Amino acid sequence: xxxxxxxxxxxxxxxxxxxxxxxxxxxxxxxxxxxxxxxxxxxxxxxxxxxxxxxxxxxxxxxxxxxxxxxxxxxxxxxxxxxxxxxxxxxxxxxxxxxxxxxxxxxxxxxxxxxxxxxxxxxxxxxxxxxxxxxxxxxx
Amino acid sequence: xxxxxxxxxxxxxxxxxxxxxxxxxxxxxxxxxxxxxxxxxxxxxxxxxxxxxxxxxxxxxxxxxxxxxxxxxxxxxxxxxxxxxxxxxxxxxxxxxxxxxxxxxxxxxxxxxxxxxxxxxxxxxxxxxxxxxxxxxxxxxxxxxxxxxxxxxxxxxxxxxxxxxxxxxxxxxxxxxxxxxxxxxxxxxxxxxxxxxxxxxxxxxxxxxxxxxxxxxxxxxxxxxxxxxxxxxxxxxxxxxxxxxxxxxxxxxxxxxxxxxxxxxxxxxxxxxxxxxxxxxxxxxxxxxxxxxxxxxxxxxxxxxxxxxxxxxxxxxxxxxxxxxxxxxxxxxxxxxxxxxxxxxxxxxxxxxxxxxxxxxxxxxxxxxxxxxxxxxxxxxxxxxxxxxxxxxxxxxxxxxxxxx
Numbered sequence: 247x248x249x250x251x252x253x254x255x256x257x258x259x260x261x262x263x264x265x266x267x268x269x270x271x272x273x274x275x276x277x278x279x280x281x282x283x284x285x286x287x288x289x290x291x292x293x294x295x296x297x298x299x300x301x302x303x304x305x306x307x308x309x310x311x312x313x314x315x316x317x318x319x320x321x322x323x324x325x326x327x328x329x330x331x332x333x334x335x336x337x338x339x340x341x342x343x344x345x346x347x348x349x350x351x352x353x354x355x356x357x358x359x360x361x362x363x364x365x366x367x368x369x370x371x372x373x374x375x376x377x378x379x380x381x382x383x384x385x386x
Numbered sequence: 387x388x389x390x391x392x393x394x395x396x397x398x399x400x401x402x403x404x405x406x407x408x409x410x411x412x413x414x415x416x417x418x419x420x421x422x423x424x425x426x427x428x429x430x431x432x433x434x435x436x437x438x439x440x441x442x443x444x445x446x447x448x449x450x451x452x453x454x455x456x457x458x459x460x461x462x463x464x465x466x467x468x469x470x471x472x473x474x475x476x477x478x479x480x481x482x483x484x485x486x487x488x489x490x491x492x493x494x495x496x497x498x499x500x501x502x503x504x505x506x507x508x509x510x511x512x513x514x515x516x517x518x519x520x521x522x523x524x525x526x527x528x529x530x531x532x533x534x535x536x537x538x539x540x541x542x543x544x545x546x547x548x549x550x551x552x553x554x555x556x557x558x559x560x561x562x563x564x565x566x567x568x569x570x571x572x573x574x575x576x577x578x579x580x581x582x583x584x585x586x587x588x589x590x591x592x593x594x595x596x597x598x599x600x601x602x603x604x605x606x607x608x609x610x611x612x613x614x615x616x617x618x619x620x621x622x623x624x625x626x627x628x629x630x631x632x633x634x635x636x637x638x639x640x641x642x643x644x645x646x647x648x649x650x651x652x653x654x655x656x657x658x659x660x661x662x663x664x665x666x667x668x669x670x671x672x673x674x675x676x677x678x679x680x681x682x683x684x685x686x687x688x689x690x691x692x693x694x695x696x697x698x699x700x701x702x703x704x705x706x707x708x709x710x711x712x713x714x715x716x717x718x719x720x721x722x723x724x725x726x727x728x729x730x731x732x733x734x735x736x737x738x739x740x741x742x743x744x745x746x747x748x749x750x751x752x753x754x755x756x757x758x759x760x761x762x763x764x765x766x767x768x769x770x771x772x773x774x775x776x777x778x779x780x781x782x783x784x785x786x787x788x789x790x791x
């Protein structure tokens with residue numbers, strides 16, 4: 247039995263720097279900071295663009311598409327009575343050096359491969375929308 | 387002395403000491419630290435009155451229970467040391483940071499003899515539940531669930547709660563890029579166990595077979611139980627002295643030849659540019675940049691194996707084989723055996739000798755250079771040892787030589 251994640255979601259502490267990221271899923275969107283000057287996506291959030299050092303970062307929506315850079319099936323019962331779940335490392339389609347640690351969901355462990363195309367889906371928990379990824383369906 | 391000599395070359399390890407080591411000793415971290423520290427001071431032919439520097443990684447208050455060990459103020463006070471220099475903390479080039487800073491303090495004349503220690507009581511702290519327990523985090527209570535900031539916010543919500551998970555993804559990426567197999571990876575654990583059988587202090591000394599390795603439960607694929615080191619209780623200490631003292635030391639001094647401290651990629655478990663190497667790449671290359679020695683000069687390698695995959699990464703990044711070739715390099719286990727061309731983790735590594743968090747490997751490198759390995763002594767009187775600590779975005783490496791270089 248593969249679960250879509252751990253039985254208990256340990257949640258981020260929201261603040262003015264990260265709230266946009268963790269709540270964008272309420273609108274079905276995946277957003278990252280993007281520099282108005284140089285166009286780079288930046289993650290995790292910081293006050294200035296680490297490329298051009300200008301304070302010109304603003305949240306921007308991305309396609310929600312990505313590629314599995316790596317993954318692992320967790321078997322260790324860190325949490326009581328946990329089923330196995332898949333932790334993934336997903337590179338977003340827009341920029342190949344922006345990655346998210348996430349859960350790969352709606353698939354069996356045996357289906358997952360490095361390089362697999364995935365798309366975002368959200369799990370709502372309290373005031374947080376966690377971006378999870380499932381196998382991509384069709385094309386944009 | 388040639389111009390531009392790396393400053394760390396003015397330092398030498400003149401004393402080594404280790405407390406009792408066990409899965410659960412039921413002794414305090416300060417008790418263990420004093421046992422190891424006094425042994426190291428005595429081994430160096432010194433008394434506590436000679437010790438004018440003190441450093442540790444990381445010290446009191448850092449990390450989960452049993453991780454940090456006592457801080458330098460506690461140890462200083464317990465030994466009533468009169469210090470010219472003291473240092474502790476977690477940020478830096480891996481667990482070795484405490485050694486590196488001691489070398490630089492000695493070179494700078496801030497201290498002449500620095501006691502450097504690393505103490506863990508993770509075996510006792512984790513109790514019989516091993517590493518399973520997140521009870522402290524998720525225990526609830528009136529305040530409800532705790533929330534997390536920093537790196538943890540990007541990892542914990544998805545159940546990636548341990549370095550086992552983060553490094554499993556390093557391993558899986560290497561399966562994809564290089565065709566790494568579990569039979570290859572097993573050699574790190576099997577080699578460690580073979581060597582641990584000759585180490586009376588090792589926490590696991592029963593024979594381990596490939597069949598047992600392949601049959602044991604998975605922790606986080608492709609890493610199984612035997613790919614993960616064994617939490618334990620114990621303290622390791624060394625005395626880092628100015629090399630001027632080396633000739634007077636009763637045991638052969640292990641001279642510091644070069645240290646590797648670089649971190650050129652992003653300091654992140656999941657954003658580092660090359661997930662197959664992470665910071666080992668930078669630490670290793672910066673170490674060789676400070677030396678005329680080459681990987682072919684190394685007689686014994688003590689490479690961090692908090693998880694087996696890390697030793698594989700270090701083998702490549704230190705240049706013992708080409709990138710991606712560590713699997714074939716260790717295949718069959720003969721190359722890395724005590725009698726092989728690159729004896730690896732000769733006391734059992736952390737997988738079998740216990741998670742002394744890098745300092746067990748440092749201690750063993752000195753044992754080997756001194757020729758005090760007993761049944762596990764590498765033949766041929768090794769002259770150059772490499773010690774690598776850390777993994778993921780945390781890494782440091784160290785070249786030691788028998789005699790001045």
